[in-house]
Amino acid sequence: MSAEEGPKPPTEAELAEMDRDQLLKLGGKLDGVEIVDYPEPWPVKGTRAERRAERLVAFWFALSALAGLAFVVSLIWWPWQYKEPNDERGAFLYSLYTPLLGITLGLAILGLAIGVLLYTKKFVPAETAVQERGDGGSKEIDKATILAHLADAGNRSTIARRSLIKRTAGAGAGALGLAAAALPVASFIKDPWKNSDNKDSLWHTGWQPAHPGEKVYLRRNTGKPEEIVLVKAEDLDAGAMETVFPFRESERHDEHALSQAFKRSDNPVMLIRLRPTDAARVVKREGQEDFNFGDLYAYTKICSHVGCPTSLYEQRTNRILCPCHQSQFDALHYGKPIFGPATRPLAQLPITVDDQGYLYARGDFIEPVGPAFWERKS
Template sequence: MTTHDTRPGSTGGADTAGPLHGGPDDDYTPEQLAAMPREDLDRLGARYDGVQILHVDPGPEPGSPMERRAIRQVGLTFTLAGLSALAFVVVYVGAGWFFPDWQWSVSGSDFSAFFTPLLGATMGLALALVGVGLVLFSKKLLPHETAVQDKHDGSHFDRVTTGATLVGGLHNSGLARRKLITRSLGFMGGGLGLMLLMPLGGLINNPNKGNPLGRTAWAEGVRLVRNDGSPIRPGDQEPGSLETVFPAVPGGNRQSDAATMLIRLRPEQREQEAPREGQGDFGYGDYVAFSKICTHAGCPVSLYEQETSRILCPCHQSQFDVTQGAKPVFGPATRSLPQLPITVDDEGFFVARGDYPEAVGPTYWNRERI
């Protein structure tokens, strides 16, 4: 009968041919296992686990031209992955830095047309390069072996020897001495982490603060301007005419919820005028201003029949009576168009006295402002 030396520091027979007998935790004490070198623990655990090595390829020789070339390839791939991730971050948050007045729009022909494709391209390239780098690292730098292993229980012996095997795998990977790869891995990991955190920025710095569905860019003292940015004075419009105006703020003429109709009533319309309760002073002289967004489905109401005093929505034929506070008188709309309180400033130009007193747009936003 063959016996094995199980004293601390011994290999426990791991370097001797033939099967091992007895239970691992019965043959070795925790102190003996703790005293064994990692390599011996790795071999011993493999023997007890019934591992049969069929083939071993140690990989490139350390310091050889083949290894250096492979390290450069893997390091370059990981670095490019990090740069692609950082490019995603630049596109995602940097648009406002490089184009301060830029706002994304669905049908935009400027940077808006490339914003989403650039996000997809940079993120996709970063993730693809991570995969390519890992494949190159595995195939060109890691040692390869083919082995068959029986399943074992989870004893203390198994935990210790498995830990040694895992540490041995890290050691065999050569990461400790291949500094270029570790640095590129760190750079790539930082870039990817930042890239994945960027879409969560809205949770950290929520842009939708201050009741965004119920408020627009109109505020006290904000001038009413045409699409070209020119301000409007009383008398600039003919009686019975309509002018689409916007708030004189950055991007005001691109804020769809702030589009407003400035209407100059005819004398007979002034006689018939019956404003909504509490809004009798919202107009200025024979001028009134109403939201351009239909309260039925949000379409832009842009047709005005001065003979009938009606504003028409071309989408579903809702009609609103200007002399009745833009009350719906025909069609599916059930809520009046919100009215903007207006006055003139010291220079004689039209300005808003505040925002709309209620939410603009479709009826499903029907709620009073906080």
């Protein structure tokens, strides 16, 4: 047999009878591998340095396990619902929710990664070998010998007798796996919109009446939360636009409620008075034919793309523009998008006037305002 042909491979029967050491040597010969150096990581067993290395690896695995469990606890049980700044303790705990999730999950991943790296560095043999490059797929004999190599590396790393590392590594990997499983499960446990009838859900806004018959008026923002200025139809010139907010008589002497009405993100509404010639060309949306009052139309200021404020109104073209991503909506065509990434019309608020001529909302929007979310059908 020539040197180029290499050693003769054993038969299947001979291969089955070989132990790991024999397979290890055979694999080297068949692959043209020459092991130059194969030092033991810890030639002297049980030294203080070895025990320190083992405890260090176990520490990182244990840290990963604790952080993974802390992530699950924070995700499910930490106060996660928004609290207003006047509730100091509640607002403080709520402000920690997202940082806690990031820190605990990061530590779980980091601890497991550092533990694996340290174990590889401290205990897995760092052999020096020379191998000839070869082409082609793996044969059965190659698979058997490589498994022998892996098993030998594991045996030389002394993982079998390091129960502390095995337990902490298992705990770290298990906790991280539990954290990964908890993410989709938590969405079923914690549903902030399960009570979809209240004004704090995605389906409703601050314009929703608190009880049947309550009138929610259109109010100007003068820059003074305590100052209440309601809007009449004649207050706007033809072609004008004004941003208005909800007001209830029950909130007249409630400074906090008056201030919050300006701060709630889905409250701003664009009140537009069309010019007579433009009002005659309006195309109304089916089911919303009576949402306007004369030539006055009220659209949400929350863009249906990603929720930016559609704060620009172009009188000459009757276009409502969103400055974030340049979506444009036609005020003469029920707020229909005509340019840009938005695909849904702006929600229209039904309005009318009371006996004194003040404008108020006849009810909340009949569809969610702003961008899409999971439960939304359109």
